[in-house]
Amino acid sequence: LRDLVEKMTAKGLSAKTIDNYLQVPKMVVASVLDDDGNQVLPRKWNNEFIDLPIVESTKQNRPSFSKDVMNGLARWKDPKVRMVFILAGAAGGRIGETLGLELHKHFSSDYRTITIGQKVRHCRVEERVKTASAERQVDLDPRVADLLREFIGKRTRGFLFESRNGKPLSSSNIIRRHLHPALKALGYINPYTGDHKAGNHAFRRFRN
Numbered sequence: 598l599r600d601l602v603e604k605m606t607a608k609g610l611s612a613k614t615i616d617n618y619l620q621v622p623k624m625v626v627a628s629v630l631d632d633d634g635n636q637v638l639p640r641k642w643n644n645e646f647i648d649l650p651i652v653e654s655t656k657q658n659r660p661s662f663s664k665d666v667m668n669g670l671a672r673w674k675d676p677k678v679r680m681v682f683i684l685a686g687a688a689g690g691r692i693g694e695t696l697g698l699e700l701h702k703h704f705s706s707d708y709r710t711i712t713i714g715q716k717v718r719h720c721r722v723e724e725r726v727k728t729a730s731a732e733r734q735v736d737l738d739p740r741v742a743d744l745l746r747e748f749i750g751k752r753t754r755g756f757l758f759e760s761r762n763g764k765p766l767s768s769s770n771i772i773r774r775h776l777h778p779a780l781k782a783l784g785y786i787n788p789y790t791g792d793h794k795a796g797n798h799a800f801r802r803f804r805n
Contacts, residue, residue, distance in 0.1 A: 598622060599647040612650035619649070660787045660795045661802035662686065669783040670776075678775045680748050681758055681766075685797070687741040689804025692768040692797035693717050698757040700749065708742040708749075711735050717765040772797060 601622065605615045629637040662670070670682040685695045693716035698704070703712045713733050715724045737745075749757070756765050781793040 598642070602647050602649055606648075606650065615650060660789060660799050661805075662785075662795070662799050666780070666783055666785050667803055670779055673775065673779050675775060676748075677758060677766075678771055680744065681771060682776070682779075682800075683741060683744060684757075685800035686803045687737055688713075688735045689801045690735070691716065691801060692771060695800075696756070696758050696765050696768055696771075697722060699755065700752055700757060701754045704745075704757075708745045709737050709739060711737065717768060719769075720765055720767050722765065768797065 598619065602615060602619070605618065610618075623640070623642065626638050626640055627636060631637055667682075667686050670686070671679065673679040673682060681692070681695055684690065685692060688695070688711060690713060694713050696717040697715040698711060698713075703714065704710075711734070713735060715722055717723070745757075755763055758766050760766060776797075777794050780795060785793050785795070787793065787795050
């Protein structure tokens with residue numbers, strides 16, 4: 598494992614990326630079990646011995662949107678995507694979580710509370726979220742609830758944000774075709790990368 602860390606470090610991978618990739622060989626070693634279900638190769642990994650780089654949160658690409666940027670996104674030209682941006686910022690949701698919302702499952706009757714319990718990935722619903730703590734109920738500002746009510750209209754079932762055939766929207770398309778162009782038009786600069794791009798976690802940090 599130390600040799601692997603050395604090779605990845607030499608290639609210029611970040612500390613966080615190396616830490617993520619190391620989970621794979623660790624899981625492979627841990628998966629070898631005997632007939633009684635006990636680990637054949639138990640390991641207590643020594644990060645200092647394998648020269649694992651320290652993940653420094655202050656150096657990670659973790660941008661957040663300012664109020665001015667969110668106001669700009671709330672005026673985006675596409676009405677459907679505009680509502681995605683507003684709700685993701687107001688609820689502090691990831692794009693995948695926002696696109697996974699279904700009208701008959703995840704909204705209170707007054708639209709002031711939403712339940713996050715599933716997400717959309719590659720246009721497919723995954724009935725789980727990233728972590729246990731990500732499954733939650735979120736209270737919305739009454740003004741956002743009013744926007745939701747107007748956006749939903751008379752619909753009672755299906756995804757909040759869906760395509761013409763009733764399927765969930767693609768999160769990658771929203772980021773690539775809408776979020777990044779919108780951020781560029783707004784003059785947004787990512788303080789970590791120096792360009793105009795930011796991922797969907799920036800909406801979570803905005804609410805926080």
